[in-house]
Amino acid sequence: MTTTVPTLDLTADPVELTAALVDVPSVSGDEAMLADALEHALRTQAPHLEVVRSGAAVLARTHLGRARRVLLAGHTDTVPIADNVPSRREGDLLYGCGTSDMKSGDAVFAHLAATLTEPRHDLTLVFYDCEEIEATRNGLGRIERELPDWLRADLAILGEPTGGAVEAGCQGTLRVEIRTQGRRAHSARSWLGDNAVHHAADVLARLNAYTARDVDIDGCVYREGLQAVRIAGGVAGNVVPDECVVTVNFRFAPDRDAEAAQAHVREVFDGYDLTVTDLSPGALPGLAAPAAREFLAATGTTAQAKYGWTDVSRFAALGIPAINYGPGDPNLAHTREEHVDTRAITGCTDVLWRFLA
Template identity: 80%
Template structure:
């Protein structure tokens, strides 16, 4: 089994973690390496293994607890493992999303024996695949107490900027019905694809909301992401399906988001195919406000959905903060700047110790 030195430079640790392939569903090697390293190099931590997730925590009796969470899986490798370092850059699958964030968290867990907040570390599996396989769900069901915290920090790639909360996401299918006929005698039929024009017209006319929450501005979006219909090149189609994605601000509940989309498309049959609530920023919570001050960053809204939503549902304020560039996630060219890893490590160390890095 490859060995990880958690006390090494987080840049070096990032490369070492990238070199242990961990595509979703096949994370056991990296989980084994993390577990072994935490048990042998961080005796001040209680360690728990849950499937291919590894959890660790202090029990120092501090008044507050901070949870650092990062998924250890990646999308399928694209000829970008093992890692490569050149000109201050670490290249490789997962460098940005999110093994650099994992490396920062693991390094701090091993080297901070006396943080001013109790710490919980959650390195979990299967984030990059369907939600029901996400390791956080299993941990919530089987080890709920391990997720209790005053603040959760997810190491998702944010380019070193603090991104608060997240949008909710909703997908629906809208169907139009018509009547088949031979296309040479189209007046005998009723074209379902043409009927979908009204759906597209409503989308084109839609005015999205801009919502300010805790100083973070969320912009909603309603977009057609797929359209399907047609039987053959000489048949007027009798059915068309338009898939619409609604990215909604976290001041709407999931139920309110569904009701809003029903109102927009009143008159069309609608089926919900995917729904995940958003997460409020929660920046007014004391631990979150303290972290904002420690970063010195101006928080911005998270455009997209992340697992901060799971913590928000548990009543735990959560933010996204990591060294990677989100625009590089899942690409063949995925990489992370070494100085970004170093900077994030310094900010988190300052926050967790109350002392300059």
């Protein structure tokens, strides 16, 4: 059976384009239909762009010979729909899955790609898949392996939801499991056992006494955090447990690399065996780069630290300054009531137009 590709008008108001993108479901791993629609729209409405396809990702770029290249990147996938598609409008608010994270940012970028035919910087557009799930499936990783030339730029702007603020760099994230051991016994004769859950009290005490750093980098203050995010232990309601696992998450400032972050957590929990289950380095702000300074000037604001991990880290690892800038509200991402203020969409479009045109 032939599936009709949805029609997108990239020259339309970015608010209307956001609604159109939301109305094409694209839960992680199922972005092909939206990718088809974006690819068709870019090929037919933006003849000044070179367009290629990579799996469920769509890439486009100019070749104008400008001194600098700016890359605009946005993921097209969403978390599972929660009865919030199709989109709906209430006054200045547009509701729907992905409105905030991050189809409003995608709409701004796609609109600029089609309508800005003579930008003062060369442009690369990357609409990629599978950002909301495990990192091994992230479309940017595939593009980096298969089409590395497409990720070269003097500045990368990710349309992640920031409420129209400029969020520079990002925190790194590290998860470890800390195991405490004991000896099983019948709980009626508990003195014959050794309770592993009770031994976890020392781990929690160290966390409770921990003092996190605030780190100022290029005027952006990154707050670190070390938190227990899960405790698992126990065999049955009448058994003294012989093992307990405390999962700890460390959100670290980007002045620490991955090795330094691990070394710090091992120091905090000296005497315990740690198993690293997840590790993604952070990204430095990169605000000294000329293109980044130009963009900040166009916004008329100052940058602030990004609390959380985003794909700016991937660009930082490639030596490309990268920032987060999008109209969505990060606090609304992944919620049933997810929505975006349409005035923020218009404002972000105006700022990027000033910067690029």
